[in-house]
Amino acid sequence: MPISTIAFDADDTLWENEEFFRLTEERFRDLLTEHVDREDIAKDLLETEKRNLRYYGYGIKGFTLSMIETAIEVTGGKIPATIIQEILHAGREMFDHPAVPLSGVRETLQTLHGNYRIVLITKGDLFDQERKLAQSGLGDFFDAVEIVSEKEADTYHRIFDQYGDGPARSTMVGNSMKSDVVPAIEAGAFGVFIPSQITWAMEEAAPPDGHERFHQLSNITQLPDLIEQITSA
Incomplete structure (x- = not known):
């Protein structure tokens, strides 16, 4: 038929879509290098994303929330508010990328x-x-x-x-x-x-x-x- x-x-x-996620992830890892190894950050973020899919689904909002949660976890809750603000700003910038x-x-x-x-x-x-x-x-x-x-x-x-x-x-x-x-x-x-x-x-x-x-x-x-x-x- x-x-x-x-x-x-x-x-x-x-x-294009995934490129913006990877660029933002690199920026996220840069923000946390003083607190944890870069490679560990990538693994921890991926695990957080997997865990959060059932709650937030796919997309920029879920990714941004997963970055914030990962930052809190890997620093034992000591992440400065200024870095959380940077993460939120990075998430908003992703929305501004034209399709x-x-x-x-x-x-x-x-x-x-x-x-x-x-x-x-x-x-x-x-x-x-x-x-x-x-x-x-x-x-x-x-x-x-x-x-x-x-x-x-x-x-x-x-x-x-x-x-x-x-x-x-x-x-x-x-x-x-x-x-x-x-x-x-x-x-x-x-x-x-x-x-x-x-x-x-x-x-x-x-x-x-x-x-x-x-x-x-x-x-x-x-x-x-x-x-x-x-x-x-």
Whole structure:
């Protein structure tokens, strides 16, 4: 059956995102170097983020709160208020970064728009994701936008049933093997992996090598040709 619906991840698929988190993390580590080893800070922050996902979800707010909590823990509660203020300021600066489409994104969406149902499926803070979509200028290309708390097989099943013709005729495109590719394939859709330069440790997973519905591209501009190949196979 031909592909009728194409879904895209947002962060680090359509625009840069993880780079700003890593830059802020480096700034955070600089603030705490007088109190604890830099490598230990990175490990402690990651563990705090993992623990806090169930409370704060994904995004800048949760990351900022995790930095504050980590700073309090690694200093035994002795972190100066001025450093907490710096952390809050760094978090606000992350919100101020504009969402600029990555190279080839706009052209690819223009090529696919009108020929397929185009859906944006992203997880994270509702306000932040809506802001980035508006700033990117890409909103008009999407027939639907879903901002979800997690991306699991059931998530893709529901969305592809609601906005498309079911998972079998749908494709999910993204930079996260764990969130974009594997669960979409588990739901019965095609999964297209486009690696980004930086990947958050919690988004890494083993690729489903050999699966007939798994594809990997080096650049998003290759997507229209791949969709045509899948459809005509």
